[in-house]
Amino acid sequence: MSKVQRIAILVLILLAIIFPIISQNDYFIHVMTLSFIWMIGVYGLNLLAGYTGYLSLAHAGFFAIGAYSLGLLTVKAEMNFWPALLLSLVITGVIGFFVGLISLRTKEHFFAIYTLCVGYIIYLVIDKWDSLTEGVRGLIGIPAPANIGPLSFETLQSHYYLVLFFLLLVVLIMYRIVHSLSGRTYIAIRNSEDLAQTIGISTMKNKLTVFVISTVIAGLSGALYASFVRFIGPDIGSIAIVFDFLTYLLVGGIGTLSGPIVGTILIVVLSQRLQFLQDYRMLVFGPVLTLLIIFYPRGIVGAVVSWTQKRKASVHQPIIRAKKLPEEQVKEG
Amino acid sequence: MEILIQQLFNGMTIGSVYSLVALGLTLVYGILHIPNFAHGALYMMGGYITLTMMTKYGLHYWLAIFVSILVVGVIGVLMERFVFHPLREAPPIHDKIAAIGILLFLEAFAQFVWGAEFQSMPTPYGQVVQIFGLTFTMQRLLIVISAIVVMILLTLFLKKTFTGSTIIAMSQNREGANLVGINTNRVAMLTFMISGGLAAIAASLSAPINLVFPAMGQLVILKAFVIIILGGMGSVPGAILGGYILGFSESLGATYISNDYKDIIAFVLLVLILSVKPTGLFSKGGH
Amino acid sequence: MIFLETKKLTKKFGGLVAVNNVDFTIEQGKINAIIGPNGAGKSTFFNLISGFHPPSSGQVIFKGHDVTKLPSNKIAQLGVARTFQTTNLFEQSSVLDNIIVGHRLRTKSNLFDAIFRTKRLKTEEALCREKAMEVIEFVELEKVAYKPVAGLSQEEKKRTAFALALATNPEIVFLDEPAAGVNPDETEGLAVLMKKMTLKGITVCLIEHKMQMIMKLADKIMVLNYGEKIAEGKPEDIQNNQAVIKAYLGGGAIA
Numbered sequence: 001m002s003k004v005q006r007i008a009i010l011v012l013i014l015l016a017i018i019f020p021i022i023s024q025n026d027y028f029i030h031v032m033t034l035s036f037i038w039m040i041g042v043y044g045l046n047l048l049a050g051y052t053g054y055l056s057l058a059h060a061g062f063f064a065i066g067a068y069s070l071g072l073l074t075v076k077a078e079m080n081f082w083p084a085l086l087l088s089l090v091i092t093g094v095i096g097f098f099v100g101l102i103s104l105r106t107k108e109h110f111f112a113i114y115t116l117c118v119g120y121i122i123y124l125v126i127d128k129w130d131s132l133t134e135g136v137r138g139l140i141g142i143p144a145p146a147n148i149g150p151l152s153f154e155t156l157q158s159h160y161y162l163v164l165f166f167l168l169l170v171v172l173i174m175y176r177i178v179h180s181l182s183g184r185t186y187i188a189i190r191n192s193e194d195l196a197q198t199i200g201i202s203t204m205k206n207k208l209t210v211f212v213i214s215t216v217i218a219g220l221s222g223a224l225y226a227s228f229v230r231f232i233g234p235d236i237g238s239i240a241i242v243f244d245f246l247t248y249l250l251v252g253g254i255g256t257l258s259g260p261i262v263g264t265i266l267i268v269v270l271s272q273r274l275q276f277l278q279d280y281r282m283l284v285f286g287p288v289l290t291l292l293i294i295f296y297p298r299g300i301v302g303a304v305v306s307w308t309q310k311r312k313a314s315v316h317q318p319i320i321r322a323k324k325l326p327e328e329q330v331k332e333g
Numbered sequence: 334m335e336i337l338i339q340q341l342f343n344g345m346t347i348g349s350v351y352s353l354v355a356l357g358l359t360l361v362y363g364i365l366h367i368p369n370f371a372h373g374a375l376y377m378m379g380g381y382i383t384l385t386m387m388t389k390y391g392l393h394y395w396l397a398i399f400v401s402i403l404v405v406g407v408i409g410v411l412m413e414r415f416v417f418h419p420l421r422e423a424p425p426i427h428d429k430i431a432a433i434g435i436l437l438f439l440e441a442f443a444q445f446v447w448g449a450e451f452q453s454m455p456t457p458y459g460q461v462v463q464i465f466g467l468t469f470t471m472q473r474l475l476i477v478i479s480a481i482v483v484m485i486l487l488t489l490f491l492k493k494t495f496t497g498s499t500i501i502a503m504s505q506n507r508e509g510a511n512l513v514g515i516n517t518n519r520v521a522m523l524t525f526m527i528s529g530g531l532a533a534i535a536a537s538l539s540a541p542i543n544l545v546f547p548a549m550g551q552l553v554i555l556k557a558f559v560i561i562i563l564g565g566m567g568s569v570p571g572a573i574l575g576g577y578i579l580g581f582s583e584s585l586g587a588t589y590i591s592n593d594y595k596d597i598i599a600f601v602l603l604v605l606i607l608s609v610k611p612t613g614l615f616s617k618g619g620h
Numbered sequence: 621m622i623f624l625e626t627k628k629l630t631k632k633f634g635g636l637v638a639v640n641n642v643d644f645t646i647e648q649g650k651i652n653a654i655i656g657p658n659g660a661g662k663s664t665f666f667n668l669i670s671g672f673h674p675p676s677s678g679q680v681i682f683k684g685h686d687v688t689k690l691p692s693n694k695i696a697q698l699g700v701a702r703t704f705q706t707t708n709l710f711e712q713s714s715v716l717d718n719i720i721v722g723h724r725l726r727t728k729s730n731l732f733d734a735i736f737r738t739k740r741l742k743t744e745e746a747l748c749r750e751k752a753m754e755v756i757e758f759v760e761l762e763k764v765a766y767k768p769v770a771g772l773s774q775e776e777k778k779r780t781a782f783a784l785a786l787a788t789n790p791e792i793v794f795l796d797e798p799a800a801g802v803n804p805d806e807t808e809g810l811a812v813l814m815k816k817m818t819l820k821g822i823t824v825c826l827i828e829h830k831m832q833m834i835m836k837l838a839d840k841i842m843v844l845n846y847g848e849k850i851a852e853g854k855p856e857d858i859q860n861n862q863a864v865i866k867a868y869l870g871g872g873a874i875a
Contacts, residue, residue: 055426102604105611108425109368109566113558114607117600120555124600128593173735180734180741181748184721192708198672199788200696200725209731239551243437250430280445286438290431294419297427306712309768 016164020157029160035268036163037225040170042248042260044217047174050255051183052210053190057242058099058115059218061122064237066092066219067226068126071139074227081146085223092219093212100211104204107193119242127234138233142226163224170217175257177213186210190255247285250292253299262300338467340584346473346542348580349480353535354553355560355572356487357528363504363567364524367417370432372532373554374439379405379533380545381447384454394457398537402530409529410522418521443547456541476538483534484573487527491569500524504567552596559603621684623648623823624669624792629678631664631847638664640847641678646792646840649818652825653834655858656844657868662827663796665844669825670702670794671695683791697725701790705797707781711770715761715780716752718769722787723751748787755783758820759813775806782813786822793817795826799833811837835859843867 020029041063049055069088073079079087103114126133133139145153145162153159177183188196189203197203226232235241252263271281296303358372379401386397412435420428458471491497499515500523536549543549560579564571579599587595624646631639639661646652656662667673669680671692679688687695709718727748733741756765759779764772769780778798785793795814799807811833814824828834834841835855843851843858845867851858858864 049426053424053426055429102608106607107611109362109366109429110562110607110611112370112429113368113562114604116555117559117603121597121600121604124594124597176737177731177734180737181721181724181727181729181745182731182734184717185724187710187713188721188724191710192704194672195704195708195784197692198670198696198702198704199722199784200693201721202691202693213731243433246430246433247437280441282437282441283445286434286436286441289434289437290416291434293423293427293431293434294416297423 013168017161020160026156029156031268031272033156033160033163033228034225035264036160036167037221037228038245038248038268039260039264040163040167040224041218041221042245042252042264043170043174044214044221045242045245046249046254046260047177047186047217048210048214050249050259051178051186051190052207054104054207054211055112056103056115056211056214057112057239058103058119058122059215059245060239060241061119061237062092062096062215062218063222063225063241064122064126064232064234065095066222067232067236068133068139068222069219070223071142071226071232072132074143075139075141081143081227082148085145085220085227088223089216089219092222093216096212096215096219097208100208100215104207104211116239119237119239123234123237123239126237133234136234138231139226140231142230142232144230145227159228163228166220166224170220171257171261178257182206247289249299250289251285251299253301253303253305255298256301256305259299259301266300335467336588340588341581342467342469342473342477344581344584345577346476346580347583348577349477350535350539350576351553351556351560351580352573352576353480353483353531353538355557355564355576356484356569357531357535358554358557359561359564359567359569359572360500360504360524360531361528362561363569364500365413365417365421365521367428367432368558369528370429370554371412371435371439372528372557373550374436375405375409375529375532375550376536376553377443377545377547377550378408378439379529379536380454380540380549381443382533383537384452384540384545385447387455398534401533401537405529405533406526407529409525409532413522413525417525418518440547440550447545447547449547451544451546453544454537454540458541470542472541476542479534479538483531487531488569496523556599559599562603562606622681624680624682624825626669627679627681629665629668629680630676631661631668631673632676638847639668639675639844642844642847642849644669644842644849644852646823646825648823649821650823650839651814651818651837652823653838653841654825654827654844655829655831655834655841660844660867661847662844664847666794666796666827670700672702693725696788696790699789699791700794701785701788701792702794703778703781703785703796703798705800707777709769709777709780709784712768714766714768715756715772715776715783716749716765718780719752719755719783719787720748722755722784723748723789725788726751751787751789752783755786758786758816759783773806775802775810778802778810779813782817786817790822792823792825795824797828798826799828799830807833 019032023029041059044062045056045059066088069091070084073084073087074081077084099118103111103118106114127135129135130137144159147153151158153162185196185201185206188199188201189206193203222236225236248263248267249260250263251267252261253259267285274281274284292299298306354372354376357375358369361367361369361372382401382404383397386392386400387394392400416431416435417428420431456472458475460471462469462471462474491501499520503515503517503520556579560575561568561572563578564573564575579602582598582602583595586598622645626642626644629639629642629644630637642665654662654665664673668675671680671687671690675688679686681687682695682698682700685698687698687700727744729738729741729744732738753765756762759782761776761779761783764776769777772780782793782795782798798814799810802810807830814826814837817824838855841851841853841855841858842849843861843864850863850867851861853861
């Protein structure tokens with residue numbers, strides 16, 4: 001990471017921390033918190049779709065599983081928030097494991113269609129299984145996170161910081177995964193599964209690992225959503241949610257580290273600006289999605305990265321064979 | 334027994350609609366290897382255009398359907414030209430996302446123009462007929478008959494005309510088709526035209542017994558995907574057969590298992606198929 | 621011990637027999653070539669012998685172990701590497717970044733190491749990087765090591781693909797038409813590189829259309845026609861083999 005990037009990241013974190021203090025506007029803080037929750041979910045999708053190339057359309061389902069697990073555990077089983085959160089992630093992960101085990105045997109179109117159907121099954125089950133999920137009536141009265149010692153999460157501000165903490169944690173984990181040998185392995189799989197396999201990579205094992213992590217992160221996002229909004233309905237598992245995630249991801253930049261943040265913020269802010277569009281916002285974002293994938297398949301971040309790379313390429317470094325090699329150019333923004 | 338026959342007929346009606354939608358999807362897949370997620374939106378557009386032609390411009394049902402076929406066919410061609418054609422060399426994830434973009438746009442567009450509420454389509458064939466002591470609505474009979482006629486015409490077109498056989502040739506071997514001088518661009522556009530037209534017919538036929546609303550294509554397209562995986566991606570007879578199989582299983586499932594979960598049958602079926610055969614039924618082996 | 625051999629290797633696609641009962645041995649430390657007219661089953665045979673596709677029947681034996689049923693990633697770990705006709709590289713990434721992952725199979729660090737940045741991860745990353753630099757030097761791509769693959773010439777891409785295969789520490793590399801789409805001068809350069817591999821003790825096995833190159837380069841040649849082996853031997857034997865001449869003349873063009 002270059003010095004400029006380091007500073008930029010610090011400034012951004014600082015901005016996020018002081019945001020509730022300067023804003024003082026509950027509505028904005030609420031919107032920001034929601035955006036952070038979406039970002040977490042988008043990171044989950046990004047790890048899978050962006051780094052291994054498997055487009056999962058079941059992620060709204062896993063988001064919903066996380067949300068409903070937490071909701072049911074806290075409301076119906078009256079569990080404490082924190083063990084319930086942990087258990088929700090485990091539940092999402094276990095379901096993710098079995099779905100991944102089967103779905104990852106399929107490829108490309110089949111995988112997309114398969115996961116689309118899995119997502120729909122999850123949605124239908126939540127919608128129809130009244131006795132457990134309360135069906136269309138929705139699940140009401142999900143508690144805010146329980147206190148940790150003196151820390152309470154009853155106020156909007158404290159909830160904001162809690163979600164921010166999880167977001168930063170997810171970003172850190174993503175950064176480390178992507179910039180490790182494991183991350184290189186996933187990119188190799190995305191690039192060509194055949195080639196990856198012939199250089200000794202167990203593609204199934206790696207894909208399944210990514211799938212599970214990716215669903216757990218989607219589940220975390222869902223669980224945080226449930227405890228923040230306090231009310232969930234089957235709609236959170238609908239395909240529309242996965243399409244929202246995809247739009248955020250694509251606009252920001254699929255397969256880039258900062259894409260989920262850039263895309264989500266941009267679209268959430270734009271949607272706020274375009275309030276009058278509301279239900280019709282897809283009138284704008286639908287074509288944007290299509291145009292982006294044609295002209296800037298790696299979104300805003302991808303476009304910026306390739307632009308700076310081109311500039312750098314003109315001043316290319318000679319190779320130095322020494323113990324300490326120059327940090328390779330950070331390819332992911 | 335009467336219930337069974339009634340349900341079998343219902344299955345036949347639903348199956349006819351499914352088959353028509355799946356046919357369009359499978360043709361496009363066969364030619365361009367694109368799983369067109371926006372196909373459901375074409376179906377929805379078809380429903381709305383027929384409805385508008387009838388209610389706003391007072392066209393007769395059949396004339397309205399004809400206009401709808403043309404318009405949706407043209408939308409299909411535009412999609413091919415401006416979206417899928419530029420993406421033909423891109424990684425496979427791209428065309429799927431592009432299609433989703435189109436889908437989102439068209440749904441928002443429909444909501445913007447025609448509103449979010451459910452609308453019913455009038456039909457000149459509302460009367461009830463009695464055959465062998467069973468009651469059928471004319472519209473349902475019409476769906477079955479028209480669908481079968483359309484399928485026969487399509488099969489004749491693909492088998493007996495030169496243009497039709499180029500579509501078959503191209504779906505079997507794209508490079509080969511290019512080599513023997515088939516204009517692959519023209520064939521691709523034509524296929525999208527037909528595919529859109531079929532979706533428009535299916536929607537216009539089924540709308541009077543269902544309803545017209547912006548999300549009306551979502552469930553249908555999902556099921557159409559299940560059907561073409563069931564019948565073999567790109568296979569024409571497979572799409573027809575698969576459509577009817579699903580139609581029958583749904584109507585029987587709704588009666589004898591659970592009406593609540595009838596929509597899940599298709600997806601469970603698909604999950605089972607792909608779990609056993611990850612490349613779908615009837616896929617061509619190795620290369 | 622025989623280094624690598626196939627016993628009655630057969631591959632059927634539906635009713636079509638693409639490779640039929642082929643017995644073949646690869647000589648260690650030499651350049652072995654598989655040739656044949658178009659559609660002779662070379663590519664299929666190549667995919668079988670490098671463990672990329674499972675055969676319908678027959679065996680592949682590598683250093684005494686039956687590897688017929690092993691998945692290709694396991695075979696790679698035993699020291700078998702291959703390249704593809706289309707190089708399949710990640711075009712947006714630099715040459716170095718493409719190659720680093722090649723040594724991944726010799727490392728053990730997992731996600732835990734990645735998330736907690738353990739010492740093991742750091743050592744192994746350095747190891748992979750060093751290996752990558754070593755093979756980049758070996759294939760003489762130092763000048764473009766930091767350039768994205770997208771900007772490279774076809775020949776440089778081929779060299780990158782070689783380097784990736786070499787980064788796995790193979791004992792044998794299978795090269796699928798290494799000189800396809802490369803001009804004659806560069807072909808010469810690639811031939812020199814293959815010689816250099818054998819000097820390092822790495823066995824080479826390739827399929828190639830460029831007959832002149834093969835006749836000069838290979839130590840041993842096998843000729844396939846209609847999925848069957850019709851000749852095997854030194855280049856000069858092959859050149860004078862009646863069956864081979866007939867196959868090529870009958871099959872149309874000969875390079």
